[in-house]
Amino acid sequence: MIGIRSVTKTFGALTALDDVTLDIADGTFLSLVGPSGSGKSTLLDLLAGLATPTSGEVLFDGEPVRGPGLDRGVVFQQYALFPWRTARANVEFGLEGGPLGKRERTERAREYLALVGLAGFEDRYPHELSGGMKQRVAIARSLAYDPAVLLMDEPFAALDAQTREQLQEELLRIWRRTGKTIVFITHGIDEAVYLGQQVAVLTSRPGRLKAVVDVDLGDRTGDVRSGPEFGRQRHRLWELLHDEVRKAAEHERSAAR
Numbered sequence: 504m505i506g507i508r509s510v511t512k513t514f515g516a517l518t519a520l521d522d523v524t525l526d527i528a529d530g531t532f533l534s535l536v537g538p539s540g541s542g543k544s545t546l547l548d549l550l551a552g553l554a555t556p557t558s559g560e561v562l563f564d565g566e567p568v569r570g571p572g573l574d575r576g577v578v579f580q581q582y583a584l585f586p587w588r589t590a591r592a593n594v595e596f597g598l599e600g601g602p603l604g605k606r607e608r609t610e611r612a613r614e615y616l617a618l619v620g621l622a623g624f625e626d627r628y629p630h631e632l633s634g635g636m637k638q639r640v641a642i643a644r645s646l647a648y649d650p651a652v653l654l655m656d657e658p659f660a661a662l663d664a665q666t667r668e669q670l671q672e673e674l675l676r677i678w679r680r681t682g683k684t685i686v687f688i689t690h691g692i693d694e695a696v697y698l699g700q701q702v703a704v705l706t707s708r709p710g711r712l713k714a715v716v717d718v719d720l721g722d723r724t725g726d727v728r729s730g731p732e733f734g735r736q737r738h739r740l741w742e743l744l745h746d747e748v749r750k751a752a753e754h755e756r757s758a759a760r
């Protein structure tokens with residue numbers, strides 16, 4: 504479904520991504536990890552069509568991505584909700600200008616707020632919602648116009664650990680139910696392993712694809728994070744990332760000198 508073909512992205516003299524090639528099959532949940540500055544957000548921007556590659560191409564269903572589109576929903580770390588709109592009206596926003604009438608938009612917004620566990624909170628304004636609830640609204644808004652792909656850039660990073668775990672479980676439930684393709688950037692190895700069927704690892708600057716690891720944790724029910732298989736997968740990823748994080752820190756130290 505998504506084809507990233509020999510993609511390089513430079514900003515002036517800086518190479519953020521170097522010759523990245525990766526195919527993401529329809530319905531996959533792919534976690535994307537790498538040290539700070541390895542080009543994760545840059546790659547997501549390219550998939551979203553918010554930026555264009557310096558060379559190479561990004562294909563979506565075989566067609567080059569030429570800009571943002573309703574076939575791809577994006578969720579960022581910051582909730583990006585309109586403070587003057589209720590939760591429902593925030594979700595409706597993504598549907599305005601589309602084929603649905605007012606009543607159908609309201610119905611769709613209710614449905615998706617219920618899907619993310621916010622039934623009964625439709626009329627609350629963002630300042631009346633917790634951080635986790637705001638991020639649920641942002642997820643509902645992205646899902647409501649039914650994009651084939653959800654692109655998520657550290658969406659749970661600002662949340663406390665318990666809320667984060669809860670939203671991770673809910674995201675998996677939504678993914679299973681909707682069959683979306685999800686690309687999920689995270690700094691957390693645990694989060695990457697828990698969520699991803701596959702984990703793509705980028706190298707320290709310039710960002711190259713170091714490995715794509717398959718994660719097989721079955722249906723992830725119960726306390727799978729405490730199990731031996733989770734520990735094994737986690738360690739494997741830790742080893743892949745460890746060197747890269749060290750290199751990134753060295754880069755930063757030499758840049759500061």
Ligand SMILES: Nc1ncnc2c1ncn2[C@@H]1O[C@H](COP(=O)(O)OP(=O)(O)OP(=O)(O)O)[C@@H](O)[C@H]1O
Binds near residue numbers: 518538
């Ligand atoms: N618009 C831009 N102009 C110039 N440099 C940029 C721009 N966007 C990103 N960069 C640089 O490209 C490199 C990759 O940045 P990017 O944000 O993609 O990394 P990241 O892996 O997402 O980092 P982090 O984990 O810290 O969010 C960094 O060195 C960054 O400073």
